[in-house]
Amino acid sequence: MKNQNKKNYHHGELKPALIQAGLEILEEEGLDGLSMRAIAARVGVSHTAPKNHFDGLHGLLAAIATEGFSRHATEMRKGVEHAPPGQERLDAAAQGYVRFARENPALFQLMFSPRFREKAGEELMAAGEESYGVLMSIAKDLNWEKAGPELGNDLESLRTELMLWVFVHGYASLLNEGKLPRTADGEPVFNVLDVMPRFRYNHE
Amino acid sequence: MKNQNKKNYHHGELKPALIQAGLEILEEEGLDGLSMRAIAARVGVSHTAPKNHFDGLHGLLAAIATEGFSRHATEMRKGVEHAPPGQERLDAAAQGYVRFARENPALFQLMFSPRFREKAGEELMAAGEESYGVLMSIAKDLNWEKAGPELGNDLESLRTELMLWVFVHGYASLLNEGKLPRTADGEPVFNVLDVMPRFRYNHE
């Protein structure tokens, strides 16, 4: 009997509630508004309560970023499901990658914030790799089509994956930082696919 | 007679000294150690002294980032000078871009920190474009070689520039965040040129 309307001392679902509150603050106020105290206040608990569930602020931010990677992967998979394998599928994943970054700019910044490079927990790393994995599994298929399974050199495959990832991530990052040219109505002059090399048709 | 050994009340060269101190702290302690008070303390002034020269912490960080972009451009130009025009020149610039990011990781992070997206001063924007310009002028040359000057469609040229920039920046960012695979001795498995599409030889 833990999840009743007894909203007094013990919250009961504080851990996910804090993550949810953090995501909301990111949307409404951006990365700057994301403080320990603000998150706790939004949930309605004291500012030291999170200590029982997370390893300090870093731990809480890492958990929020982890949830971000999960949603990131979901966003990519969304368009991918309905796309035929091959280039179209890859395009859909790339668009999903960028769409997520556009719709969740602050969260995207947090996810790739250098704050975690050293102190990154295991779940965060795993979540990041899940997100990476979506793009990569598609790239792998693409590579097979291009070179044939018998030439599936692992290193060459990895190289192609990285080409793709580096490119899509570079586009999303620069767009997020407002560095890419935009038209008068704020839309980018070029979308990802406009500037993405056709990895599949290298020899075209 | 301002720059003598009278090191008392008035510093005389406080503005550049603060920027220099900030760069040093970035090298030694990373982005986290870069506080207003720490910078002022290193120079030996009170923590409110910078207010006379910069618009708060944001202004000071922006000035440091501006100096960073200047050095970034210099680093790229360095290798470029001795490279023949064309692909080799482009390669040299790309390597310079990445080399700078590797040798100044914290500064690179600051330069592309989302903290300035809205509050960016003019000098910072200009400095960023100088850095961008180095890469782009080379890309433009390349484009000419590829398509011939008579086909110098501005938009197509811009597209090629962005392809290049997006790629190089994506590589540098992911490398900086420790997301790219490395060998046992810490070196990246692939360097920029390994994974950079041959923009010039699209039809090769």
Add this chain to the structure above:
DNA sequence: GGGAAAAAATTTACATTGGAAACATGAGTG
């Protein structure tokens, strides 16, 4: 059930940070 032990939150306190305001210094100028 009852009561000890653990878990979950609170309160209080503290060091650090960025910033504002009032004051102090000294360089330059008439």
Add this chain to the structure above:
DNA sequence: CACTCATGTTTCCAATGTAAATTTTTTCCC
């Protein structure tokens, strides 16, 4: 010399993250 004003300092304050001690609730075992 006296005045002015840019440059620094001192003092104060609000906000933040963290630690310690305390209180409340739940769990669990007898």
